[in-house]
Amino acid sequence: MTPLDALARACADVRPAEPEEGVLGVAPRFVAAPASPDEAAAVLTAAAEHGLAVVPRGGETRLDWGLPPRRCDLLIDTTRLSRVVEHAAGDLVVKAEAGVALDDLAGVLAERGQRLALDAPLPGSTVGGTLATGAAGPLRLLYGAPRDLVIGLTIVRADGRIARSGGKVVKNVAGYDLGRLFAGSYGTLGLIVDATFRLHPVPETRAFVTRTYTAPKDAHDAVQAVLHCPAYAAGLEVTSGPGAAVRVAVLLEGVADGVPARAALVAGLLGDGAIGAEPPPGWGAYPDGTTLVETSVPPGSLPELLTAVPDASLAWSASGHGHAGLPAGTTPEQAAAALAALRRVGGAVVRYAPQDVRAALDVWGPVPGIALMRRVKDQFDPQHRLSPGRFAGGI
């Protein structure tokens, strides 16, 4: 039996890949779109039997992140895994399949006054892709990242077997937490087929307080003042760009009786900050540029971050995580210098970049614990068929 025949027996929606469906230029041979966890398991079983290298694809919003796969025989398209399996509103929990778009999920949850407290800067991004890339924005300050909100996970292993961890209760310490392990694992450990998250109520009201500063030191002082005050910010984002002033924006969420007083407090701390009901332009978005670098820089090092790379656009959240964008036309040498400058301040990982730039960069940078990571990878995927080469240390 040919691989295509085997896949077709496993899954109703299988076809040869189109040339433009390459992952960072590596063209797959086949695309399979399973519609259930069982079908996904059958696809991975067939892939195992035929030794196919597999790359998952969700909404294609972050498929160009990371490194190109060393091999890509089969794309597994998750968009038919599109069921919101269970929204237990009374328990503030939702279980959704990997291909559900975050925007669609938000719509379902909003009907009951609830939300998954994750920023979704890229329209169309899915549950599975968001988890696999560990993507988060300014809300991370109060609510955490996907690793902090996922409470249950179903995966299909490289050998085609279905495995679950966690469950559908928030408080649960039975067994290892594979949800946290899979968050940010870029499809290299298994295929995420569904995930269960803890939810939060949609706040009654919210306010954004913003102010711009010319001196990085002043922005830093403002951030420190807000962090150490009791206003309980849900998000705090600092943005800057070449030649532009530094903007500090603070999000407050809560009840209508409480938010105005908190917003006034923060406005005072910022020194005459402007209060608005709507997010300021670009709130939670990735900075402009053709190269995107994810940074991890704690609040105390903000002034150094703001001055590290004059050409970069920055968006930094007070959770200590942020992004730097390098403009089109940045040469590989300039990009390497910018990356080195960022790494003198904190952690920096290249998410996407033009091919010539990417080829010149150490995309992941130093990886403490890489030996353990390789061993974990070897256990989950001994033949290195799952998104091979996409991840840190060539995993």
Added chain:
Amino acid sequence: MIPGRRPRSDAGAPVTADPPADGVKGDGMNAPLDRLAERFAALLPPGGVITDPVRLATYECDGLTTHRASPGVVVLPESAEHVAAIVRACVEENVPYVARGSGTGLSGGALPRTDGVLIVTARMRRILEIDLPNQRAVVEPGVINLDVTRAVRANGYYFAPDPSSQQICSVGGNVAENSGGAHCLKYGFTAHHVLSCEVVTPDGDVVELGSGPGYDLLGVFVGAEGTLGITTKITVKLTRVPETVQTLLAAFPSIETGGTAVSKIIGMGVVPAAIEMMDALAIEAAEAAVNCGYPADAGAVLVVELDGPEAEVAHQFAAVERLCREAGAFEVRVAADDAERALIWKGRKSAFAAVGRISPAYLVQDGVIPRTALPEVLASIDALSAASGVRVANVFHAGDGNLHPLVLFDDAVEGAADRAEDVSGKILDLCVEHGGSITGEHGVGVDKARYMPRMFTDTDLDTMQMVRCGFDPAGLCNPGKIFPTPRLCGEVPGVRKGPHPLVAQGKAELF
């Protein structure tokens, strides 16, 4: 409480297919342990090695006293280098080792091995750094949970995880167990408050987890119950002390009416810092023990605490009070100050120990259900209790559905312990049937490993153990915990069998 219920041998049984290379000698001396004790004595400052059987016996159990095993050797390292050297020596001798903090765990997670080494972190109690601009602190694993808060309280900060043992439990133990506490409904668990850990791996290497890109190994290390390595330095997040805290006690005629109030509070979109519930039997016990003065004749009491910005809390607190009355509360007491708040909490916090006043012995269970299943599950527990004649007092973190049924029995009556154990196990079955968990915060340890298959398939457990095989293919790091059946890891490329490479290269000496 139930002496002799389990044979001692279960803690000392070999868990890998290959028994230790040097077994127990015919003269009763254990050669590998003796050799290790000598090496440890040369490594550690005076008093750092315990081999006296009487003193070893003081380490024979953690907070769960039903499982006991006297450790082969106890060591008290003072640094990461000590811990790494101890682990490497254990690996060389193929001897299992277990880490222990303050020994307050409730699932036998730190149960020693008679044929192994117990690594106690009591001499690693330094707070290394307090970094307020970055809202973090760096501590050694033996630091007491509450001491972190004490060190930063004056600056308006605290360490959020607050397990009931926080006056004595260690941060390293919190990391191992992913400890929660009464306030984790709003603030989350230890996993949400640990930024990075320096870890001695089962190879004896020192690595920093959580500080760089790649797999979130920190995320799986926290809560792995000491089976993936030993943390030697922990960077914790510090949380801003809320502007205000408001606490009320509401008395209800029944558990059902109390449960209704909980659902309404959560349904309104409020996330309280804590919602605790106790049933009539638990109230009776608390009253007998600490005279907390809870309203008489209550079928259930709720303790609800809100914290945060003042304007926010004032608004929500009024709503909570109203919802409690609407649900049928016949008395609502609001704490006017910290002293009154402490009095309200006194009854709840004393509940476990207090049950000793109304029963000669008891088992503390720890299960989780979806909050909405509360009335149904409590009715089933009532039915179980009635059918078996075993009394059950209920204390729970109602906000997140974490039940702590206290199963009462008289250990002087033959068979009573077994009946209590049976009821306790059936309560876990109820939790699993309703989509919950066999443990919300006490951990699996040695106590609940046998229940894991009720919640997870063989494949699920096999998959979790792939992580363990990646970290600890030899299976020497706290073996016998969490998993009912160890997974054979097979030949893993790169696993060190000979001496440590640095030793082989002459760059380092083991001792």
